[in-house]
Amino acid sequence: MASTNPVSTVFFDLGATLVDAVLKPDGSLKAFIVLPGAREALQALKKKKIRMGIISHNGSHPPAAVRKALTGARLLPFFTKKLILLASEVRLDKTSPAIFRLALDRAGAGDPREWLFVGEDPDEICRPFMEGYGGFEDAVGYGRRGRMGQVQSAPVTSS
Numbered sequence: 001m002a003s004t005n006p007v008s009t010v011f012f013d014l015g016a017t018l019v020d021a022v023l024k025p026d027g028s029l030k031a032f033i034v035l036p037g038a039r040e041a042l043q044a045l046k047k048k049k050i051r052m053g054i055i056s057h058n059g060s061h062p063p064a065a066v067r068k069a070l071t072g073a074r075l076l077p078f079f080t081k082k083l084i085l086l087a088s089e090v091r092l093d094k095t096s097p098a099i100f101r102l103a104l105d106r107a108g109a110g111d112p113r114e115w116l117f118v119g120e121d122p123d124e125i126c127r128p129f130m131e132g133y134g135g136f137e138d139a140v141g142y143g144r145r146g147r148m149g150q151v152q153s154a155p156v157t158s159s
Contacts, residue, residue: 006114009083009107010045013094013119014056014066018042019073021061029061032073042078053083055094055103055117063089082106 012018019032045052058066063086070076085092085103092099100117109115 007050007116009051009053009109009115011053011055011083011085011103011107011115011117013117013121014054014058016120017118018075019069021069027060029065029069032069032075034073034075039075042075046078051083051107052079053085053103053107054079055085055099057087057094058089 014032015021017035018038019034021029022031022033024030042052056066066086067076067084070079083103083106085099085106087093087099090099090102092102103117104112104115107115
């Protein structure tokens with residue numbers, strides 16, 4: 001069934017969704033390994049002119065190191081700069097709906113149903129619902145461990 005509001009923006013988590021981190025012996029971020037199918041999904045969304053962003057907890061890794069790793073993995077160009085929300089940079093966490101509100105504001109989506117969040121953790125995917133923040137009817141979970149769950153069929157696919 002087609003969505004009445006076409007998705008204009010897709011936000012992704014990073015770890016175990018698009019990439020796995022490679023760490024240096026001191027625990028700092030060395031690089032990202034792109035997970036199978038991730039690049040193809042991003043290319044398909046880009047071809048459909050869907051804007052893409054990131055909502056991710058970057059832990060102790062400085063935002064500059066995350067961007068450098070994204071550049072090294074050839075993923076950074078897929079994402080709209082203002083739509084990259086790293087928790088330490090925006091001083092918000094995915095445990096709060098505030099980061100999702102900020103993402104919606106930055107995306108300029110008039111209707112929260114115009115965008116979706118993709119991640120591997122069902123708790124993060126469903127958190128906006130639990131917090132009473134609507135608009136994630138098309139949230140989908142997919143990552144290293146495979147498809148995690150889907151609230152409704154997402155109107156944007158890689159096929």
